[in-house]
Amino acid sequence: MQVLKETRPGSTVRVVKIGGAGPIKRRIMEMGITKGVKIHVQKVAPFGDPMEITVRGYELTLRKSDAQLIEVE
Amino acid sequence: MIIDGIVSGVGAVLGFVPQMLMLFIFLAFLEACGYMARIAFIMDRIFRRFGLSGKSFIPILIGTGCGVPGIMASRTIENDSNRKMTIITTTFIPCAAKLPVIALIAGAVFGGAAWVATSAYFAGIAAIVCSGIILKKTKPFAGGAAPFLMELPAYHWPTAQSVIRSMWERGWSFIKKAGTVILAATIFVWFASNFGFGDDGFGMVDMDKSILAKIGGFISALFIPLGWGNWQASVAALTGLIAKENVVGTLGILYGFAEVAEDGNEIWSRLAAEFTALSAYSFLLFNLLCAPCFAAIGAIKREMNSPKWFWFAIGYQCAFAYIVSFCVYQLGTLFTAGSFGVQTAFAFALSAGFIFMLARKH
Secondary structure (H helix, E strand, O other): OEEHHHOOOOOEEEEEEEOOOHHHHHHHHHOOOOOOOEEEEEEEOOOOOOEEEEEOOEEEEEOHHHHOOEEEO | OHHHHHHHHHHHHHOOHHHHHHHHHHHHHHHHHOHHHHHHHHHHHHHHOOOOOHHHHHHHHHHOOOHHHHHHHHHHOOOHHHHHHHHHHHOOOOOHHHHHHHHHHHHHHOOOOHHHHHHHHHHHHHHHHHHHHHHHOOHHHOOOOOOOOEEEOOOOOOOHHHHHHHHHHHHHHHHHHHHHHHHHHHHHHHHHHHEEEEOOEEEEOOHHHOHHHHHHHHHHHHHHHHOOOOHHHHHHHHHOOOOOOHHHHHHHHHOOOOOOOOOOHHHHHHHHHHOOHHHHHHHHHHHHHOOOOHHHHHHHHHHHOOHHHHHHHHHHHHHHHHHHHHHHHHHHHHHHHOOOOHHHHHHHHHHHHHHHHHHOOO
16 A cells, blocks of 8 residues: 555645544644545655645645555555 | 933843844745745754754744744744744844854954854854754653644735734834833843942942942852853843843943943953953853843743743753853863863763763663
8 A cells, every 4th residue: 555655746646544543643634634635746855854745726744754644546 | 210221221122123123024024925834844854853843943043133033933833842942942043132242252352253153153053953852852842743734835925914014013022022021120230230338338339339240249159160250241141131232231331431332342352351262252152052131031931831831941041051161161171271170070071961961862
């Protein structure tokens, strides 16, 4: 199963499952990343960590440790 | 009293208002156009390594202008321990008011060497990094990393109205503070530096007989291990709490000049006689790293919103400044003069403890 962390910049994927628990999972879903939504990976920051994605028509940044929890296809 | 005490004291602080308003305009512009979030995006990787978040870069950047809006800018950090750590470390970076102090020491003792000012900024950055690493490993700051999910707003041209409003809100809260906390503090210092027990009882006296000189003489014992145990320097460090540029003015008055230029070049020769290169540098380091001015202390109190954390922040800053100055002076004395004493051994012990705190496992 592919996770969002490994998705290459420039590709578009669909969310299958959101892992994690408690506040982290809630925060991810609060920001609009829910099952079935389309995510376009824009780019990765110059130092290699947070990544920038487009979800539901707006730009969002998240750390790779959080992106690890999001399963995509 | 009104002219000398209040006008010059509060005036010195209010004199910063136009510059601060300019700074606030540009910061409000950067925020409103959506760039600040991008800075946080880029810096997150680096700052996370020492217990801060990418958003901590913004307070520190603003802190190079003035610590008060810098500390207020920490509000955008959601994670509690990241935010507290940012509040504690933001004022380590030299603010605009600390520049006259740097100019005074660099000019008077180091012949205007360029490395003094440069090293002051690097010392500030090093203090932030080391504090971050040390505090991250202590119990209250342990706990898992919070998610860093943040909207990156689309770039847009901000409206003039929103920029002006944001500038005015921040500027006004600073002016209000200058009218209350700083006013009370300046009245106290003015009173304490002009009154004392002279030959004919309590009354107005010269500054070297004043209450302030007595206090300075009393606390100067604390600063002897740092190499600047004369009461003038101690009083200057105290009045530096009101506003850091006061250090220059106070030293000027205490060495017998009514008014000094911003870099205090009238008293350079007196300072060069009183300080060695090492004790001057230790004095500079202490004043840069210790508790900030009352305005910033007030901002820390408000943003921490808890007496316990407020006193922890102030105590940590002062202890950190004291230990750094102590080690620099004592170890420096060892290498230049070759004298080894109890204090040198203590400085070695402290340095070893410091390195242990930095290197120990989480």
